[in-house]
Amino acid sequence: MDNNKNMGGSRLSLLLVALVPAFCSPAQTAPVAESEGDAYRDGYWRAVGRDLRDTAVAPLHWDRREWGLAAGVLAAAWAVQTRDQRFSDWISTGGGKRLGQATEFAKPLGDYHLSLSLLAGFYLYGRVRDDPRARTTARAGLESFLIAGIVTEAGKRLTGRARPNNGHGPRHWGRGHASFPSGHTSSAFAIATVITRQHPGRRWVAPLAYGVATLTGVSRVHDRAHWASDVIIGAAIGYFTGRMVVNRHGGAPPRHAWRLEPALIGDAPAVVLVMRR
Numbered sequence: 001m002d003n004n005k006n007m008g009g010s011r012l013s014l015l016l017v018a019l020v021p022a023f024c025s026p027a028q029t030a031p032v033a034e035s036e037g038d039a040y041r042d043g044y045w046r047a048v049g050r051d052l053r054d055t056a057v058a059p060l061h062w063d064r065r066e067w068g069l070a071a072g073v074l075a076a077a078w079a080v081q082t083r084d085q086r087f088s089d090w091i092s093t094g095g096g097k098r099l100g101q102a103t104e105f106a107k108p109l110g111d112y113h114l115s116l117s118l119l120a121g122f123y124l125y126g127r128v129r130d131d132p133r134a135r136t137t138a139r140a141g142l143e144s145f146l147i148a149g150i151v152t153e154a155g156k157r158l159t160g161r162a163r164p165n166n167g168h169g170p171r172h173w174g175r176g177h178a179s180f181p182s183g184h185t186s187s188a189f190a191i192a193t194v195i196t197r198q199h200p201g202r203r204w205v206a207p208l209a210y211g212v213a214t215l216t217g218v219s220r221v222h223d224r225a226h227w228a229s230d231v232i233i234g235a236a237i238g239y240f241t242g243r244m245v246v247n248r249h250g251g252a253p254p255r256h257a258w259r260l261e262p263a264l265i266g267d268a269p270a271v272v273l274v275m276r277r
Contacts, residue, residue: 192238
């Protein structure tokens with residue numbers, strides 16, 4: 001079974017890398033980064049270290065709007081947390097055949113092998129075709145992947161939430177557990193956000209990238225590796241990390257900005273993807 005999983009992940013890696021030219025082909029508008037040097041003019045790893053430091057103290061400098069958005073995300077996660085067991089049971093056992101097939105496809109997504117393969121594809125394409133946008137996408141994607149991973153790991157160690165497959169239930173928190181937040185989901189959303197914001201001229205990129213990232217999160221709930229609230233916070237970490245990195249090193253935001261916002265669907269709290277013009 002592990003061999004089949006590895007083979008599936010390898011095939012998916014090749015498929016995603018093969019799609020890189022579609023993202024980077026000439027029909028782009030308003031280049032986001034004029035040159036690789038402009039994107040990281042002070043040195044790559046120095047910039048990563050500085051951004052990681054600033055991420056740690058960022059809440060000290062948030063304005064009212066940013067605190068409101070953070071509160072909305074946390075409120076949505078808290079509301080979902082009260083129904084985590086119900087969501088877990090439905091997605092893992094009652095979601096239907098199509099959902100099962102979709103999550104089976106998405107299982108390798110968010111894994112670091114696949115993420116690094118995709119970023120390597122962007123970087124190699126940028127080198128071969130002398131495309132600074134592709135190179136910056138790779139470098140910003142790697143930085144987002146690393147910072148989101150560090151933040152997520154810190155959250156896991158601080159909270160110690162038990163995974164669904166441990167059998168303790170959604171309200172068991174303590175040392176030795178690492179469910180909250182979802183690392184696969186934060187990685188997937190971090191890279192999806194960088195790719196989306198680096199390619200504003202292609203409207204199909206955001207639905208594809210965020211759709212794949214969402215499937216990653218759903219697959220983690222389906223496999224009882226995470227609770228739904230773990231996935232919501234992981235998605236938020238990845239999204240805001242990717243946005244911060246591109247804003248610092250990729251240039252101006254896209255004209256049609258895709259954003260995550262808290263919302264209500266019926267009487268159920270949710271986080272939705274909306275486009276702001």
